[in-house]
Amino acid sequence: MFTGIVSDIGEITSLTPVAQGQLHRLRIACHYDRATIADGASIACNGVCLTVVASGIERDKTWFDVDAAAETLGMTTARLWDVGTRLNLERALKIGDELGGHIVAGHADGVATIRSREDLPDMARFTLHTTRELARFIAPKGSITLDGVSLTVNAVKDTTFSVLIIPHTLSVTTLSSWRAGSEVNIEVDLMARYAARLTEMT
Structure with a gap:
């Protein structure tokens, strides 16, 4: 984990x-x-x-x-x-380590494609597109993992969603190199997946 x-x-x-x-x-x-x-x-x-x-x-x-x-x-x-x-x-996470992001399995669900990049003062906003199957697990203010980075979803519309990257994250990860058309690994929140599964079974 x-x-x-x-x-x-x-x-x-x-x-x-x-x-x-x-x-x-x-x-x-x-x-x-x-x-x-x-x-x-x-x-x-x-x-x-x-x-x-x-x-x-x-x-x-x-x-x-x-x-x-x-x-x-x-x-x-x-x-x-x-x-x-x-x-x-x-x-890998050790027992007793600080859980600074969210629980991530490291099992990528697929790939998302960057639709656009908006550069802001010291920050960047990315809009991404993914499959309809994965989009149903993505919610505003929910957690998502992109290229191994725990991020908070800003907005969701159909199969597109956006994330805002703060200066620290841009400086210590590869996200600063993302451009429109780039493909990135996506892992949806485990909690969202389990919640959806429970809903399907009721």
């Missing part, structure tokens, strides 16, 4: 397609302490929970390897990642 509070920005340094393109082995450079990364650990990469299969240090920089399988490549923006791609990273 995660909180949607990004703790580092990593960069892909190598990408190797394996298993006839159905699996990508990624090496990601980061600022985490190598001693704290164990094989089998979960790290959210742009909101996608991936399992560490190896780690080490090269040129005084920590790196870790993860595998992106066919389902991940098909459902998320991982299919677009390449060497040089910067990723929002978050370590």
Whole structure:
């Protein structure tokens, strides 16, 4: 489990397609302490929970390897990642950690597309479009995770919604690079999903 509070920005340094393109082995450079990364650990990469299969240090920089399988490549923006791609990273939540965002599973539900970007003084407002299936879980003032970042929804209209990004978030995540047409990973609020399921069963 995660909180949607990004703790580092990593960069892909190598990408190797394996298993006839159905699996990508990624090496990601980061600022985490190598001693704290164990094989089998979960790290959210742009909101996608991936399992560490190896780690080490090269040129005084920590790196870790993860595998992106066919389902991940098909459902998320991982299919677009390449060497040089910067990723929002978050370590798995530990008992006792501060829950600064909201409960995030790291299981991206799909992709949202940025319709527009409005630059404001030190801030930015983004309007995004998603599928009708996911839009029904999105509500004004509700929580949503975009590229691994816990955000509050401002407004919703049909299959579009908007979020306002504050200066701190722009400075410590990759969201400052978002532009109209960019695709981002989306995970809807777990509570909204369970509430909708309960409604369907009554």
